[in-house]
Amino acid sequence: MTVIAWIVEGTWPACVDAIRTHTPEGDDIVLLHVTGPDAPGAAHGAFAGLLGRARPDHDPGTTMEHLAATAGEHLLDAAAERLGRPCTRIERLGRIEREVVAAAEGADLLVLARDGDRTHLGPRSLGHASRFIVDHAPCPVLLVWPEAAPGTDTIPPPPPHPPHHR
Numbered sequence: 001m002t003v004i005a006w007i008v009e010g011t012w013p014a015c016v017d018a019i020r021t022h023t024p025e026g027d028d029i030v031l032l033h034v035t036g037p038d039a040p041g042a043a044h045g046a047f048a049g050l051l052g053r054a055r056p057d058h059d060p061g062t063t064m065e066h067l068a069a070t071a072g073e074h075l076l077d078a079a080a081e082r083l084g085r086p087c088t089r090i091e092r093l094g095r096i097e098r099e100v101v102a103a104a105e106g107a108d109l110l111v112l113a114r115d116g117d118r119t120h121l122g123p124r125s126l127g128h129a130s131r132f133i134v135d136h137a138p139c140p141v142l143l144v145w146p147e148a149a150p151g152t153d154t155i156p157p158p159p160p161h162p163p164h165h166r
Helices: 012-022 038-048 061-082 096-104 128-138
Strands: 004-008 028-033 088-093 109-111 141-144
Touching: 004 012, 004 061, 012 061, 012 088, 012 109, 012 141, 028 061, 028 096, 061 088, 088 096, 096 109, 109 128, 128 141
Parallel strands: 004 028, 004 109, 028 088, 109 141
Antiparallel strands: none
16 A cells, blocks of 8 residues: 655644554555745746846745745654654646645545644634645545644534525
8 A cells, every 4th residue: 555645844743643643564655745935936926027137046945945835844853753664755847736736646534633623623623725725635535633622512503594495
């Protein structure tokens, strides 16, 4: 069985722990980190706005790309160490939600953590990228809480009117 864990700053330990708890030793584990293009792209754009007045070797976007890749590598290293079993590490660059969905093609399970409002149960506990991934994943998804889940008393109340039946 191939299991992919989406490794994200702040929530990755819960994903790794879920793999250790819910998958047998012999499974193929892939730790996936995706760096989005936003910050390096903005820096490249700002630099390009100088209309060639600056030296190309001083483009801050390139530096930001290297920093983001290094940060991703450190996260993957920490996740692999916590996992404590053989795994493959993959770093991708692109639109985060689409890269995770693409990487999950052919996998047997995708593990990700809630990254939105984690003080209440409900749909807002998923950020934009996580919602997209859950909705479009081409395989089963194990969605974990990075910390203890809030109580059921945090479920929003039902709407004030009864639903219409046709």
